[in-house]
Amino acid sequence: MAQRLIICGAGVIGSNLAKYLAEEGHEVTLIEQKPNVAIKSAEKLDVQVTVGSAFEPQVLEEAGAAQADMVIAVTNSDVANLAICSLASAFGAKKMIARVRDMDLSALVERYGRDHFHVDEIINPDEVAAQTIIKVMEAPGSREVADFADGRILLRTFNVPEESPLVGERLGNLRESDFPWPFVMVGINRDGKINIPRGDDVIEANNRIYVLLPKPSLAEFLTFVYPSVRLPKRVIIYGATNTGTSLAKSLAEKIPDVVLLEENRAKAEKVAGELAGVLVINGLASEADILRECGIEAADAYIAVSSSDHHNLISAVLAKQLGAKATVITTHQPDYAPIVDGLGIDAIINPRLLATDQIMRLVRGDRISHVASLPEVKAEVLELVAEPDSPITRKPLRDIRFPKNSIVGAISRGDEVVLASGDSHVRAGEPVVVFCHEDAVSQLEKLFTKRKLL
Numbered sequence: 152m153a154q155r156l157i158i159c160g161a162g163v164i165g166s167n168l169a170k171y172l173a174e175e176g177h178e179v180t181l182i183e184q185k186p187n188v189a190i191k192s193a194e195k196l197d198v199q200v201t202v203g204s205a206f207e208p209q210v211l212e213e214a215g216a217a218q219a220d221m222v223i224a225v226t227n228s229d230v231a232n233l234a235i236c237s238l239a240s241a242f243g244a245k246k247m248i249a250r251v252r253d254m255d256l257s258a259l260v261e262r263y264g265r266d267h268f269h270v271d272e273i274i275n276p277d278e279v280a281a282q283t284i285i286k287v288m289e290a291p292g293s294r295e296v297a298d299f300a301d302g303r304i305l306l307r308t309f310n311v312p313e314e315s316p317l318v319g320e321r322l323g324n325l326r327e328s329d330f331p332w333p334f335v336m337v338g339i340n341r342d343g344k345i346n347i348p349r350g351d352d353v354i355e356a357n358n359r360i361y362v363l364l365p366k367p368s369l370a371e372f373l374t375f376v377y378p379s380v381r382l383p384k385r386v387i388i389y390g391a392t393n394t395g396t397s398l399a400k401s402l403a404e405k406i407p408d409v410v411l412l413e414e415n416r417a418k419a420e421k422v423a424g425e426l427a428g429v430l431v432i433n434g435l436a437s438e439a440d441i442l443r444e445c446g447i448e449a450a451d452a453y454i455a456v457s458s459s460d461h462h463n464l465i466s467a468v469l470a471k472q473l474g475a476k477a478t479v480i481t482t483h484q485p486d487y488a489p490i491v492d493g494l495g496i497d498a499i500i501n502p503r504l505l506a507t508d509q510i511m512r513l514v515r516g517d518r519i520s521h522v523a524s525l526p527e528v529k530a531e532v533l534e535l536v537a538e539p540d541s542p543i544t545r546k547p548l549r550d551i552r553f554p555k556n557s558i559v560g561a562i563s564r565g566d567e568v569v570l571a572s573g574d575s576h577v578r579a580g581e582p583v584v585v586f587c588h589e590d591a592v593s594q595l596e597k598l599f600t601k602r603k604l605l
Contacts (some may be wrong), residue, residue, distance in 0.1 A: 153177050157244070158237050159193045159205035159221045160187075160226035161243040162296065163483060164250065164276075168223065168510055169198045175593065182215045183460040184226075184596070205235045208242075216242035218542055223510060225274075233260070233268050245539045247273045249512060254393055274509050277393035280481055281293055283287070283505060284454060285401055287479055287498050288386070290369060291451075292377050294359065294498050297523035299584045300535045300563035304531050306523060306584070307338075307372075313356040315376050323350030330591070332368035332376075335570045337361050337560040337586035338530065345528040347558050347586070361525075361532075363560035363584055365568040383451030384408060389436040389466055390457030391415070391422045394481060398456065403428035411443045412455075416537035420467035439473060440520035448474035455480045459465045464494070484570075496509055520582060529589050532560075538601040549573030554594040557587035 153176045156164050169181045169192070178199040182205040183189040193200040203210035205224065216222060222239035224232035229251045236247035249270045253259045257275050260268050286296040290307050297306040311317050322336060337359035339346050339354070340368035345361075354360065364372055365441070373380045386406055388395050391413035399411045403426065410430045412421040423431035436455065446454065447537035453470035455463035460482040467478040469569060479498045512522045521534035537543050543551060548559055548571060562569040563582040569575060577583055587597055 154220040154514065155215065155218055156180070157182065157205075157211075157214050157216060157222045157239070159211075159222065159224045159232070160250075161188050161200075162225065162227065164506050164510070165223075166192055166196065167504070167507045168225070169196050171507070171511060172514060173198045175515075181538035182210060182214055187225055193324050195416045197221060206231050206238075208238055211235065211238050214240055215420075216244050218604070219244040221246045221248065221514060223248045223492045223512075223514075225368070227505075229253050229256050231268060236270065246271045248274060248538065250274045250276065250506065252393060254278070254397065261571050272513055276506040277511050278397055279509065280394045280456070280500050280502040280504045281320060281397040281401065282502055283497075284456075284479055285405075285480075287500075288383055288402065288406075288452060290373060291380050291477065292373065292497075293526060295361075295523070297521075297532060299521050299532075299561075300568070300582045303366055303563055303566075303568055304534075304561045304584050305369060306361065307364070307369070308359055308361045308525075309376050311356060311358050311360060312377060313379060315356075317354045317360075317376060318356050318379070320354050322348050322352045322354070332364070333568075334362050334364035334368055334372050337363055337532075337558050337562050338528075340528055343528070344432075345525075345530055345556075345588075347556060347584040351489065352553065357531060361586060363586075365561075365570075378390060381451075383477075385446065385450050386410070386452045386454060387412060387442075387445050387470070389413075389453070389455040389463070391418050391431075393460055394455055394456040396422055396426065398454065399426055399429045407572045408446075408566050412441070437462060438467065439469060442466075442470055442473055452477045452479060454478075460484050462495070465494055467547055468494050518596060524589075531587055531589050532593060533585045533587065533592065534582050535599045537547055537577050537579050537599050541579070541599050541601045543577045543583070543598045544579050546576070547573065548575045548577070551598065553598070554587065554591035557585060557591045557595060560584045560586055 155178045157180045159182045173179045181198050182201045184204045189202045201214050207541050216239045222244045223233040232249040236249045247270050251273050293307045295308045340359035385408040387410045389412045403409045412432050414435050416433050419433040453475040455467045463480040466481045471478050477497045481500045523532040559571040561584045
């Protein structure tokens with residue numbers, strides 16, 4: 152159902168949201184304070200663009216806050232975002248979402264209650280990025296990670312190494328009965344092109360595979376794909392940002408040797424007194440001597456999460472050359488994704504795209520309870536919930552006509568995870584994980600929605 156949406160802030164998150172939501176048929180108004188940014192947005196996006204500060208009551212009111220189904224505040228100011236939500240609530244908007252990056256401020260909101268601030272949801276891109284990197288550390292070799300069905304169903308993607316037993320295997324031969332730890336392959340990326348797997352497909356070295364599996368299968372599957380895999384014991388983090396400090400604190404509880412490298416001396420001294428079990432070093436990550444002082448040659452992973460995309464990329468390349476077994480970087484530039492493969496970067500995390508996914512899920516409502524975007528291959532992984540008497544519940548999967556480039560991967564049935572086959576029959580209320588091209592989303596939604604009589 153189309154909604155009236157107001158997005159405040161035309162940065163990366165705001166402009167991406169406006170684009171995707173307009174394409175899905177929603178009525179979108181984008182408010183941007185900087186005239187030059189607003190003009191560019193109006194030229195590129197099929198949405199109504201208003202020039203002004205959403206922090207000003209008149210601007211928000213004229214944008215239609217009183218009739219808005221949702222107001223999404225994603226400006227660069229956390230305080231402004233919370234204030235915008237309060238104003239929108241006063242005008243009568245139905246639901247408010249605010250981006251809040253400051254960990255202390257978001258903790259304050261949670262402590263006193265979101266209702267006190269007139270906000271329904273808080274989105275923190277830095278914290279989401281930290282949690283995503285932890286999942287990458289828990290699945291060495293993975294490129295993209297996402298969890299579905301409250302963590303019972305995992306999506307993990309891997310580049311298949313030459314020594315993997317998967318190389319040369321025909322998919323039709325990988326029968327579930329041969330593995331005590333079940334999994335299903337829902338996509339294969341060859342030379343940048345994504346394919347829905349078929350039984351006669353043969354896995355080749357360096358193929359990128361997209362796998363859904365129950366959480367208990369992860370450890371055994373990792374060993375199968377990467378025979379020499381081991382969980383990291385020494386990790387070096389570059390950047391005492393919100394993401395870096397949150398990541399260091401969490402990893403120190405799981406990993407014996409965590410080093411945090413920060414080039415700003417005052418910031419390094421501050422976090423050194425706050426992080427138990429973490430060695431904090433002041434220095435430049437672009438200097439080989441500093442990386443050697445951190446023990447880069449023995450590092451299982453080097454994770455660059457500074458505020459500079461350029462420094463993250465350059466230092467990760469240097470770290471790999473000096474012996475780091477795996478490298479992970481955060482970037483706010485979507486254009487970086489296509490080039491990292493050639494530079495030896497093992498995983499790239501974009502906090503803004505993760506935040507966009509979160510907000511898209513909230514806008515789409517109950518039918519799509521989770522979404523993970525794979526922009527590099529223009530694909531999405533969706534968790535959809537079947538409505539009673541929806542088309543997906545009426546027949547076995549083999550008898551249902553699915554959109555091109557889509558595949559049902561797994562069904563959450565109570566505490567059980569059912570890996571989908573042609574015989575699988577989806578029941579009403581069950582979360583279903585689907586891998587699809589981004590153009591197939593609206594068609595898939597119809598399969599999970601009960602047709603309403605006119």
